[in-house]
Amino acid sequence: xxxxxxxxxxxxxxxxxxxxxxxxxxxxxxxxxxxxxxxxxxxxxxxxxxxxxxxxxxxxxxxxxxxxxxxxxxxxxxxxxxxxxxxxxxxxxxxxxxxxxxxxxxxxxxxxxxxxxxxxxxxxxxxxxxxxxxxxxxxxxxxxxxxxxxxxxxxxxxxxxxxxxxxxxxxxxxxxxxxxxxxxxxxxxxxxxxxxxxxxxxxxxxxxxxxxxxxxxxxxxxxxxxxxxxxxxxxxxxxxxxxxxxxxxxxxxxxxxxxxxxxxxxxxxxxxxxxxxxxxxxxxxxxxxxxxxxx
Amino acid sequence: xxxxxxxxxxxxxxxxxxxxxxxxxxxxxxxxxxxxxxxxxxxxxxxxxxxxxxxxxxxxxxxxxxxxxxxxxxxxxxxxxxxxxxxxxxxxxxxxxxxxxxxxxxxxxxxxxxxxxxxxxxxxxxxxxxxxxxxxxxxxxxxxxxxxxxxxxxxxxxxxxxxxxxxxxxxxxxxxxxxxxxxxxxxxxxxxxxxxxxxxxxxxxxxxxxxxxxxxxxxxxxxxxxxxxxxxxxxxxxxxxxxxxxxxxxxxxxxxxxxxxxxxxxxxxxxxxxxxxxxxxx
Numbered sequence: 001x002x003x004x005x006x007x008x009x010x011x012x013x014x015x016x017x018x019x020x021x022x023x024x025x026x027x028x029x030x031x032x033x034x035x036x037x038x039x040x041x042x043x044x045x046x047x048x049x050x051x052x053x054x055x056x057x058x059x060x061x062x063x064x065x066x067x068x069x070x071x072x073x074x075x076x077x078x079x080x081x082x083x084x085x086x087x088x089x090x091x092x093x094x095x096x097x098x099x100x101x102x103x104x105x106x107x108x109x110x111x112x113x114x115x116x117x118x119x120x121x122x123x124x125x126x127x128x129x130x131x132x133x134x135x136x137x138x139x140x141x142x143x144x145x146x147x148x149x150x151x152x153x154x155x156x157x158x159x160x161x162x163x164x165x166x167x168x169x170x171x172x173x174x175x176x177x178x179x180x181x182x183x184x185x186x187x188x189x190x191x192x193x194x195x196x197x198x199x200x201x202x203x204x205x206x207x208x209x210x211x212x213x214x215x216x217x218x219x220x221x222x223x224x225x226x227x228x229x230x231x232x233x234x235x236x237x238x239x240x241x242x243x244x245x246x247x248x249x250x251x252x253x254x255x256x257x258x259x260x261x262x263x264x265x266x267x268x269x270x271x272x273x274x275x276x277x278x279x280x281x282x283x284x285x286x287x288x289x290x291x292x293x294x295x
Numbered sequence: 296x297x298x299x300x301x302x303x304x305x306x307x308x309x310x311x312x313x314x315x316x317x318x319x320x321x322x323x324x325x326x327x328x329x330x331x332x333x334x335x336x337x338x339x340x341x342x343x344x345x346x347x348x349x350x351x352x353x354x355x356x357x358x359x360x361x362x363x364x365x366x367x368x369x370x371x372x373x374x375x376x377x378x379x380x381x382x383x384x385x386x387x388x389x390x391x392x393x394x395x396x397x398x399x400x401x402x403x404x405x406x407x408x409x410x411x412x413x414x415x416x417x418x419x420x421x422x423x424x425x426x427x428x429x430x431x432x433x434x435x436x437x438x439x440x441x442x443x444x445x446x447x448x449x450x451x452x453x454x455x456x457x458x459x460x461x462x463x464x465x466x467x468x469x470x471x472x473x474x475x476x477x478x479x480x481x482x483x484x485x486x487x488x489x490x491x492x493x494x495x496x497x498x499x500x501x502x503x504x505x506x507x508x509x510x511x512x513x514x515x516x517x518x519x520x521x522x523x524x525x526x527x528x529x530x531x532x533x534x535x536x537x538x539x540x541x542x543x544x545x546x547x548x549x550x551x552x553x554x555x556x557x558x559x560x561x562x563x564x565x566x567x568x569x570x571x572x573x574x575x576x577x
Contacts, residue, residue, distance in 0.1 A: 024452055
């Protein structure tokens with residue numbers, strides 16, 4: 001026994017170390033993905049017997065107004081959330097100096113990312129408050145009519161995204177600050193001698209070196225945009241009249257609906273969201289695979 | 296360095312920069328400053344609509360004692376700790392092992408297993424929601440802190456494995472080779488050679504996971520209900536429902552909820568940022 005272990009330990013050891021992690025991850029993450037796909041073919045209230053309905057849930061989705069609203073909002077989230085990347089770069093460039101106390105400034109600018117989205121959501125609902133919120137006080141000071149951002153179908157999604165951009169910009173900022181730290185000073189000096197400055201320098205010399213930071217910023221921002229749930233739940237609960245729902249929120253609402261749980265229908269929505277996410281996950285894995293093979 | 300260091304520019308620009316810094320910071324943190332100020336306002340200020348002016352009186356102690364005495368917020372905070380700390384320990388322990396296995400050994404399915412962890416870490420929560428809730432119910436752990444923590448441990452193992460594996464991969468492999476030549480067993484190599492070198496990675500991951508889990512709201516609402524088990528994020532949401540328009544209490548509650556991760560961040564800043572920006576530099 002002990003000689004068997006001695007001879008083969010380099011082959012057995014990795015699986016020994018992997019076993020607990022793989023077990024937990026399989027039970028709670030990998031297997032549930034397949035179970036969800038399976039549930040999406042059933043009508044099930046979470047209590048009684050599940051009834052196989054084939055693709056009926058998906059057919060229903062195609063005709064569901066609320067599904068399209070959610071999908072449209074997801075696209076708006078994805079597009080506007082990208083603003084966090086240039087905004088984060090801008091803040092990082094502003095803070096990339098060595099004056100006294102700059103470290104404190106950097107950490108305070110990062111602050112919004114550390115706080116829970118529940119708190120961010122509460123803070124912003126209050127900022128948008130139609131009677132006493134700072135936004136409307138400011139609007140009125142400039143002679144505009146007050147806007148009830150979170151009660152207006154036209155504005156509500158944009159209002160929530162603005163709240164989300166606050167922590168997300170902070171996140172991108174810290175990625176770029178770290179990236180800027182590693183920019184090769186010799187290249188910058190050489191470019192300076194060639195009279196490159198300002199935007200040109202940024203575009204042709206600095207940004208190419210920031211590529212890894214931009215990549216990570218892109219990944220976390222896409223994932224963040226598609227995962228948006230907390231802010232919507234806190235700030236509007238999907239309202240007014242469901243106009244601020246996204247797929248993640250709509251799924252939750254359907255599965256735990258107050259008119260009875262619709263687990264199958266919810267699972268079908270989740271599968272659609274998962275399929276969208278899978279595009280990005282595959283792209284990420286593909287890039288990782290190339291990097292791994294490249295070393 | 297880019298942009299050009301400000302010390303090299305004219306006196307005027309340097310001065311302008313030093314003025315611009317605090318102004319930018321105040322604007323950036325304005326929502327938080329307002330919350331902090333509001334958390335010490337009196338109820339009178341709130342009803343009078345004095346949200347943004349200077350508080351007429353400072354009720355720091357009254358407001359903060361009020362939320363602890365009249366609401367289960369203390370309980371929520373305690374629950375948060377009870378979920379967060381075991382999760383940090385569990386996920387970091389599991390991923391030290393998986394990261395070691397994937398970073399050190401060459402075997403055929405290595406990359407496949409690694410990609411499984413990475414991909415799983417990115418999936419939307421909703422695709423897991425129904426089965427995980429069912430599983431937790433079946434195990435009799437619905438609405439328990441253990442049930443919530445177990446899920447978090449499993450899910451965070453994905454991200455932690457990504458982190459640990461890359462960290463170990465960057466370590467000098469010669470060290471492990473040398474130990475093998477000496478006849479040290481693989482388990483001892485893990486414990487005596489690799490683990491001591493992983494301390495910075497463990498520190499970085501611990502603060503990150505602490506913050507992630509402390510701030511989790513979705514799973515708290517899916518797997519728990521009621522003040523006996525819910526963590527502070529979900530608790531704050533239900534308290535917000537009770538404190539309609541009592542913004543001074545909502546603010547005080549928010550500050551209390553935000554405190555632990557904020558403290559963690561300030562105490563462990565270097566580790567926190569090192570963890571978050573892994574991969575941002577090549």
